Amino acid sequence: xxxxxxxxxxxLKIQGAINVAKSAVEAFSIKLxxxxxxxxxxxxxxxxxxxxxxxxxxxSLRSTEPCLRNALNFIFSNITFTTSIEELxxxxxxxxxxxxxxxxxxxxxxxxxxxxxxxxxxxxxTHCHASTVTSIILDAxxxxxxxxxxxxxxxxxxxxxxxxxxLADNGIDVELFVDSAARVALKKCDxxxxxxxxxxxxxxxxxxxxxxxxxxxxxxxxxPVYICTDSWKFDPxxxxxFEEIIEERHYKEVWPEKPDNVKVSNFAFERIKPELxxxxxxxxxxxxxxxFLTEVxxxxxxxxxx
Numbered sequence: 693x694x695x696x697x698x699x700x701x702x703x704l705k706i707q708g709a710i711n712v713a714k715s716a717v718e719a720f721s722i723k724l725x726x727x728x729x730x731x732x733x734x735x736x737x738x739x740x741x742x743x744x745x746x747x748x749x750x751x752s753l754r755s756t757e758p759c760l761r762n763a764l765n766f767i768f769s770n771i772t773f774t775t776s777i778e779e780l781x782x783x784x785x786x787x788x789x790x791x792x793x794x795x796x797x798x799x800x801x802x803x804x805x806x807x808x809x810x811x812x813x814x815x816x817x818t819h820c821h822a823s824t825v826t827s828i829i830l831d832a833x834x835x836x837x838x839x840x841x842x843x844x845x846x847x848x849x850x851x852x853x854x855x856x857x858x859l860a861d862n863g864i865d866v867e868l869f870v871d872s873a874a875r876v877a878l879k880k881c882d883x884x885x886x887x888x889x890x891x892x893x894x895x896x897x898x899x900x901x902x903x904x905x906x907x908x909x910x911x912x913x914x915x916p917v918y919i920c921t922d923s924w925k926f927d928p929x930x931x932x933x934f935e936e937i938i939e940e941r942h943y944k945e946v947w948p949e950k951p952d953n954v955k956v957s958n959f960a961f962e963r964i965k966p967e968l969x970x971x972x973x974x975x976x977x978x979x980x981x982x983x984f985l986t987e988v989x990x991x992x993x994x995x996x997x998x
Contacts, residue, residue, distance in 0.1 A: 694722045701753045704941075707851065708823055709889045709925055713759040714795055716750045720764060721788050728781050739777050743768075743784075755937040756898060756961050758890045758927035762995060763791050766924075769994040798922045798975035799824060806885070806920050806973045807831040814839040814882040817910070819874070820900035821851035822887025824920045826858050828973075829885070833864055841866040842877040846900060848945040848958065871902055875909050884910045888921040888972075892930035895966030895981030898938070901959050907968040916970035923974040926988045928995040938962065 697719040700706045706715050723746045731739060747764050754760065767787040771780060806828035810816065816839055818825050829841060841859055845868055846852035852868060859866045869877040878884065884906065890898040897903075897919050907917045927936055943956035950956055966981040976987045989996065 694719050694726070697722075698750065698753055704849075708821065709757060709759045709887070710795060710799070710823065710922055712754060712757055713763040713924070714792070716753070716760045717763050717767070717788060717791050720746060720750060720767065721785075724781070724784055724788075728777070731777060734777055736775075736777050736780060739780065754939065756889050756939045758929075758936065759922060759925045762924040762926075762928075766791055766794075766994060769997065794924070795922065798924070799827065801975040802920060802922065802973055803827045803831045805978055806918070807835065809883065809885075809918060809973070809978075810837055810839060812837045812839060815880055816841045817874075817878050817881040817884045817906070817915070818843045818855060819852070819886050819903055819906055820844070820846045821854040821858075822920060824922070825885045825887055826855055828920055829859060829864065830862055833862060839865075842869060842881055843867075844869055844871050844874055844877070844902065844906075846902070847871055851900075874902070874906050878906065878909050878915060879913055881910075881915055884915055884917045885920055886917070888919050888925050889961055890936045891919075891921070891926045891972070891981075891984070892936060892963075893927075893985060894930070895969070895985065897964040897966070897969060897972070897981070898936055898961050899964060901962050904962050904964040904968065907964050911968050917964075917968055918970055918978075919964075919972045921972065921974055923976050923984070923988045923991070926985065926995070928989075931996070 697715050701712055701715055706712055727742050750764060751761055767784055771783045802824055810832040841864055843855050844852045856866050856868045886899055886903055888897050888899050910917050939960040941958045941960050943950060943958055946956045946958050969981055971978045972981055972984040976991060979987055
């Protein structure tokens, strides 16, 4: 089961930053149980060494995933005075439960705040597939609000089709555009909602490739751009100068049998400048990027602990 989860994360069968993080937590929990049951001694240092090896392996699966790293780091927080393997095991299990509770409660609050930004008669633009964005739209629909959605197909893996189908299946008027027609789609919209894969300390948001281009178009037409996300996607390492790696995927996603003399660029994500962002909607509320960072650090001081 553990091996299956890590393979699914590595091979992109599990997509979306929250889904990746939750799956990594599940994998860690499985391995924790295995190591606890199979332990050959009461050497807590050896046990911790094995657990750190698991954490490092899970960290390595996807490069642009601070939410995964934050979730696993939280599991290891507040355990410094553990004196036995049994006590350590119990504390880690409790933190796993708290981590899963965070994701549930965070999404509920983010959806609550985000849906208030939507009113009847709007046309909403979104890119790629973000479960938080679709949940916000579906919640607004449940409140009796009527609106349209324009979304992009999102090449090369067409995650936008997932969004379109999910919304259409729930009775929402949705129109799918090819990525290169995003300007046409946006000109007719009132608001842009997208997710995030990472947020850096300077307020830069990292999301699916194309996101900054669309945010620039939105700004040109005075369309507000909101990032809908769990605040655990903030990368605390960026405070100390670490630049989030932009994951580049295999060319075969784009052109399986390309000519040998053609190079294919297949970056999965790009950076969105904070000045293009009207607000970040998270479980903490709705804040400008600079204010959002202050709130995250105040709410989750453990993120900065080494």
